[in-house]
Amino acid sequence: MTRIVNLALGQLGPIARADSRAQVVKRLCALMREAHASGAHLIVYPELALTTFFPRWYIEDEAELDSFFEREMPGPDTLPLFELSRELGVGFYLGYAELAEEGGRRQRYNTSILVDRGGRIVGRYRKVHLPGHREHEPWRRFQHLEKRYFTAGDGFGVNEAFGGKVGMALCNDRRWPETYRVMGLQGVEMVLIGYNTPVHNAPAPAHDDLSLFHNQLSLQAGAYQNGTWVAGVAKAGMEEGVDSIGGSCVVAPSGEVVARCVTKDDELALARCDLDFCAVYKRTTFNFDLHRQPHAYGMIVARKGETLMADGSAVAG
Incomplete structure (x- = not known):
């Protein structure tokens, strides 16, 4: 019996700094309703999907910084998304900024969660490969202060969900082969990745014209070399003066792109993902035990x- 996951890409257009959580969650719910109407079992949203991409600013006021973080999940503002998930029977992946209390200390993480079709959190991931820089660099057109605002996570797990083995990553993780290989060694069959990627790379502006190419290259390589489905979903467009790439897509274990978004706005794209197709590669070319x-x-x-x-x-x- 085949194991089919009808997967929806829930790409977001820009989120303004002044936009409230309620406004953003309303957009997420609209995409989920559209996904349900199209027969989707799972919708994937971007990294830091509840707010504008705040690491582009150097923020010294701790209270202001904390305003971008979630202290609980679900919280009052995000509960409608969980309720809708349960009502429609559509699971979701969601990226957000997490403020956690651990051992009496406050820790900030760039986090994603996996929610099943009953609206229950079944997996949590904290971003490992934090890009950017730690100190204010005024020479940049905009900052990229993830190293300042987040603590790195401690590994890549795989969750039993949606009839298979599902892993998570975030943005810069997609560029590193270890991300996929650690999950591949656990038998992963679907990797979900949200991202916010500016077109302009301040330390290497010569790469600007390659940003979309590098995004898709990373996703395709990770999928093929580990015999897994990979879904990458963007928050795209001109957000607070910074242009970010789109390019949301689903890659099959063959390395082929089978679905993609074509705008930089809120957009849904759909893919029918047969998890059993992974075995064609896991038992042949990429049979790790054999080769x-x-x-x-x-x-x-x-x-x-x-x-x-x-x-x-x-x-x-």
Whole structure:
């Protein structure tokens, strides 16, 4: 029996700094209703989907910074999305800024959650590969202060959900092969990735014209090399004076793009994803147990003072 996930890409256009959570959630709900009407089981929203992309500003006031973060999920503003999910039977992936209390300390994370078709959170992920910089750099047209505002997450897990094995990542994670491979070693069959990516790369402006190409290249490579479906969903368009790429798409385990958004606005695109199609690649070209040779690179230094082991883990010494 095939395992089909009807997947919807819930791309968002710009969110203004003055837009309220309620306004944004109303847009998310509208996309979910459209997804349901089209037969979708799961809708994927972007990274930091509830607010404008605030790391573009250097914010010194802690209260102002905290206003972009969620202290609970669901909270009063996001509860309607969970209620609609339960009513319609449509699950969702949502990226947001999380303010957590851990061991008596406040921690800020760039987070995504996976919600099942009953409106229940079944997975949580915190972004590992934080891009940008930590200190104010006035020479930039806009800042990219994720390293200042977020703590890095501690790994990539895989969730049993939607009839298969579903993993999550966020934005810059998509560029790193380890993101997909760590989940691939866990048998992942679908990777969901939200992103906010500006067209302009301040440290490397020569890359600006390649931003869409690099986005799709990363998604396709990760899908093919790990025999998994990959969905990448953007918050796109001219937001507070910064132009961000669109390019939301679904990539099959073959590496082929099977669905995409074509605008930089709120837009829905749909893909019929057969999770059993992953086995065509996991049992042949990318049969890790049969063809992968971890002993050949088991002594590569992962970081200073650490060794990368055959199972992909790093140990001291």
